[in-house]
Amino acid sequence: MPGTASPAWPEGVIGRYVTVGGATVDITSGATPHWHCTACPGTSRGAYTGPFGNPFTLAEIHEQAQAHAEKCRSLARPTA
Ligand SMILES: [Zn+2]
Numbered sequence: 001m002p003g004t005a006s007p008a009w010p011e012g013v014i015g016r017y018v019t020v021g022g023a024t025v026d027i028t029s030g031a032t033p034h035w036h037c038t039a040c041p042g043t044s045r046g047a048y049t050g051p052f053g054n055p056f057t058l059a060e061i062h063e064q065a066q067a068h069a070e071k072c073r074s075l076a077r078p079t080a
Pocket of ligand 1: 038040042068072073
């Protein structure tokens with residue numbers, strides 16, 4: 001459905017960065033914050049496999065998400 005209003009954010013998403021490809025990098029809350037790209041496999045999950053879960057602070061997650069958004073040119077899969 002065309003429109004100018006942005007669609008509702010998925011549950012658990014606490015931040016979003018739009019990529020140069022027009023997709024989004026979503027930041028999710030939870031036990032540990034993570035970012036993941038909605039257009040490519042990029043994510044902070046799995047970047048660290050130590051015993052403490054995600055070693056990054058929320059501020060660092062935001063920095064990483066923005067950095068990815070600035071260079072990711074993958075297009076989001078159209079929603080049916
Ligand atoms: Zn990406």
